[in-house]
Amino acid sequence: MYRPRRSTAAAATAVVLATTGGLLAVVAAPASASTGCAAPEFTREVFANTAxxxxxxxxxxxxxxxxxxxxxAPAGLRRNHFGVRWTLTRDFGSGGPFALTASGQDGIRVYLDGERRIDLWKDTRSTVSGTVDLNVPAGEHTLRVxxxxxxxxxxxxFAYTPATSPGTDRVTPLAPTGTVSSYDETSGRAGLTWAPNREMDLAGYRVYRRDPGAAEAALVSGPALLxxxxxxxxxPATGASYAYEVxxxxxxxxxxxxxxxxxxxTADRTAPNLTAPIAGHDNWTGVGLEWGSDPDAVSYGVERxxxxxxxxxxxxxxxxxxYRDATAPYGETSYYRVTAADAAGNTATSPVLEFSRPLxxxxxxxxxxAADGxxxxxTSPANGPDAFRVYRWAGSGTPEPVTCAPALISVPDDPHPRYACTDTTAEVGTAYSYxxxxxxxxGRESEASQTGSTTRADATPPPAVTGLALTGTEYGTVLRWDASPAADLAAYDVYRVLQEYPGMPPTGTPERxxxxxxxTTEYADVQVVDDQSWTYYVDAVxxxxxxxxxxxxxxxxxxxEINEYxxxxTWNPGYTYDRTLTVSANTSGQAELEWSCSSGTCEAAGFNVRRxxxxxxxWVLVTQRPxxxxxxxxxxxxTLRGTTSHYVVSAVAADGSETYTRWESVATPPA
Structure with a gap:
């Protein structure tokens, strides 16, 4: 058959061909150097010989x-003894299974990347044909016939045809390239273009879109392939961002x-999805408003x-x-509306909410x-009146206004000022509610506050204790006093303060x-330090x-006032600083000693205790053996009773030498 062809100036290259026949023989042969034709066209070279x-x-x-x-014969050649070579270099995309087929009279050889794949090389009087199935790797390859x-x-x-049956072709196509997106703000249309895919068995394309917040892209190009x-x-013109892929x-x-x-x-021409205020309630900080909106809203204007x-x-x-409106007028009805705005300036206004704020x-x-009643x-609510009325009743009686002058007890600028008043007419021992x-x-009166109750207590202290006498002993100071005549006596509190200047009034604060x-009208203080002056107090409560x-x-x-013995x-046996000793009296009046070392362990062969x-x-040894x-x-x-005892503990080394703690004291009253 004859078809129009484009001529090219490509030169031919001589090759030496093997004369052996046989289908699928693989023999290396150089590819044609002709490159003047663009795939999928072949470069055809006609030779006046068979070599x-x-x-x-x-x-x-x-x-x-x-x-x-x-x-x-082609190209005006005489018939018989001529050769024709076709060469093609092209991109096979992802490659995959292909069928190479050849037929004719006389000799035919097919090469892929220089490797012979079909060999029908013989002088014949009938048509010969051959087919080979093979997997072509991805990328660019050269065919030669x-x-x-x-x-x-x-x-x-000759033909090279990709396999297209699902059971045969399992090779995934190459991903498209060159994707470019566009957007027309006037029409609101998004556009996408891409480079043609290089697959020889391409059926079409699908476009996917990932919406804002979505984890995966979804098909948007419909069921038919593009x-x-x-x-x-x-x-939609919401200002959202989308991602496309092909x-x-x-x-x-x-x-x-x-x-x-x-x-x-996209352009944003969509107003926020604002719903009406869904709540309006009054509390200490004002009228509370709440409403629903979508994430596009960046601000809300509250109007009244x-x-x-x-x-x-x-x-x-x-x-x-x-929003909480702390300035809403008490005792009046207020009307609210909310306007939501997004970043692009789109707005939406809610319906009006009516709210009646009580007094x-x-x-x-x-x-x-208190002492006088x-x-x-x-506490008064913010922006509330500064006039009040206090009610009082006893038991199940009827609440009645009581004379009680309010006074501001918080700072003047406190947004929630605090007030207090004293009911001086309350009787001692009577329980009242307020x-x-x-x-x-x-002149309108608000709803009532919470109710509080108490009984006015006796604010008169018992008379001063009489007959206080101090006695110094070896085990401390003994206090004795007369019994208080107070009928409602609860206890006696005993205090002491160090007398820095004997004979003068004490300067410190008494410690209970x-x-x-x-x-009980007697108390023994066994915790004072020797040779110090103290002033003791006994107070009736x-x-x-x-x-x-x-x-x-x-x-x-x-x-x-008294001076302790x-x-x-009169002397200290000497001590090491890394050992400490504490001494206390148990309920039986026995001295209990406990010692430790700052280094963590007391390395010693044993311990001696001296009093x-x-x-x-x-210092007398009181332990019979270490x-x-x-x-x-x-x-x-x-332990000696009715006096103060002093102890030291020594650590005994293996060689018998001793190192001492500081001495510590314990006072034990008579048994």
């Missing part, structure tokens, strides 16, 4: 290897990976009016869907008994060291906690 030697008779471009010259006619009719036909390299669709599909149904994503950001059609005034701009209700903070305290109301300029039950000391009247509290040892003997002025190594406690069964 493909010398300069081709002609070179042109052929779109297929499909010729039947009968008993003629060599044909010779020795004698007789001349014809040749055969063009472009796609467009209209998107996937190639071959005729076997294999789908490629996605192309590089191409982003599109005194009527549903009146002039609305913006009272706040916030960035969260809630300001105070919060009762406390009701307590019962004190009632409360509540507070605010009163506005029109004991509380003694009624019926009633069941309501009243006392002279509680009122700060120390001069009226019974008190006396000097009972210290100071004032008669001999010496206590075993590792011991850290010991109780003295022979």
């Amino acid at each position: 493909f030697s010398g300069t081709p008779q002609s070179t042109d471009c052929d779109d297929a290897v499909d010729e039947d010259w009968g008993r003629g 060599d044909y010779v006619n020795w004698t007789g009719p001349a014809s040749v036909k 055969t063009e390299t472009s796609f467009a669709e209209e998107l 996937r190639a599909v071959d005729r076997a149904g294999n789908e490629s990976a996605g192309s590089t994503a191409a982003a599109v950001t 009016a005194s009527s549903p059609t009146g002039e609305f005034t913006r009272i706040a701009t916030v960035d969260t869907p809630a 300001a209700v105070p919060h009762l903070d406390g009701v307590r008994s 019962i004190e009632v305290s409360w 509540r507070v109301h605010t009163v506005d300029a029109q 060291i004991a509380t003694v039950a009624p019926g 009633d069941v309501d906690g009243n006392s002279l000391a509680a009122q700060g009247d120390w001069a009226a509290v019974a008190h006396e 000097y009972l210290y040892p 100071w003997d004032r008669a001999t002025e010496d 206590l075993s190594a590792g011991t850290s406690t010991w109780t003295d069964p022979d």
Whole structure:
């Protein structure tokens, strides 16, 4: 057959061909150097010999290897003994299974990348044919078909065809490239283009889109495959960003990976999805409003009016869907609306919410008994009235207003001021209940606060203790006093303070060291330091906690001064700083000793315990033999009673040498 062809100036290259026949023989042979024809066209070279030697008779471009010259020849050659070579280099995309087929008269050889794949090389009087199935790797490859006619009719036909059945072709196509996105703000249409895929068995394309917040992209190009390299669709004008990708599909149904994503950001002409305020409630901080919106909203304007059609005034701009109006007028109806705005300036306004705020209700903070009556305290709501009415009742009686002058007890600028007043007419021993109301300029009274109750207590302290006498002993100071005549006596509190200047009034603050039950008029203080002057106080306390000391009247509290005995040892055996000793008396009056080492362990063969003997002025060993190594406690069964005892502990080394703790003291009253 004859087809128009483009001529090219490509030169021919001589090759030496093997003469052996046989289908699928693989013999290396150089590819043609002709490159003037663009794939999928072949470069065709016609030779006036069967050895493909010398300069081709002609070179042109052929779109297929499909010729039947009968008993003629191409390019004006004489018949018989000529050769034709077709060469093609092209991109096979992802490759995969292909069928190479060849047929004709006379000799035919087919090469892929220089390797012989079909060999029908013989002079024949009938048509010969051959087919080979093979997997072509991805990328660019070169096909070459060599044909010779020795004698007789001349014809040749060759085809390379990809396998397209799903059971045969499992090779995924290459992902499309060159994706470019666009967006038309006027029409709101997004566009996508891409480069043609290089697959030979391409069936079409699918376009996927990943929406904002979505983890995966979804198919948007419909069920039919796209055969063009472009796609467009209209998107909602919300200002959202989308990501597109293209996937190639071959005729076997294999789908490629996605192309590089191409982003599109739409214009924003959509107002936020604002819903009406869904709540309006009053509490200490004002009228609370809440509403629903979508994430596009970046600000909310809150407006208030005194009527549903009146002039609305913006009272706040916030960035969260809630606001508390602390300035809403008490006892009035207010009307609210909210306008949401997004970053592009789109707005949406809610319906109007009506809210009637009641009169300001105070919060009762406390009701307590005071020296001159019962004190009632409360907190006023922000921007509330500063006029109040206090009610009182006893038991199940009827609440009645009580004379009680409020006084501000918080700082003047406190947004929630605190007030207090004292009911001086309350009787001692009577239980009362109280509540507070605010009163506005029109004389309207608010709802009641919480209720608080208490009984006015006796604020008079018991009389001063009499007969206080101090006695110094070896074990401490003994205090004795007369029984208090107070009928409501709860306890005696014992205090002491160091007397820095004997004979002068004490300068420090008395420290309470004991509380003694009624019926007991004696106390022994065994914790004072030797050779120091102390002033002791004994104060009577009633069941309501009243006392002279509680009122700060120390001069009226019974008190006396005394100097503690000097009972210290006259010498110290010496001590090491890394050992400490503590001594205390147990309930049986025995001295309990405990020692430790700052280094973590007391390395010693044993321990000795010594007690100071004032008669001999010496440290007397009171353990019969050294206590075993590792011991850290010991109780003295022979502790002296009615005096102060002093102890030291020594660590005994293997060579018999001793190192001592500091001495410590313990006072034990008589048994």
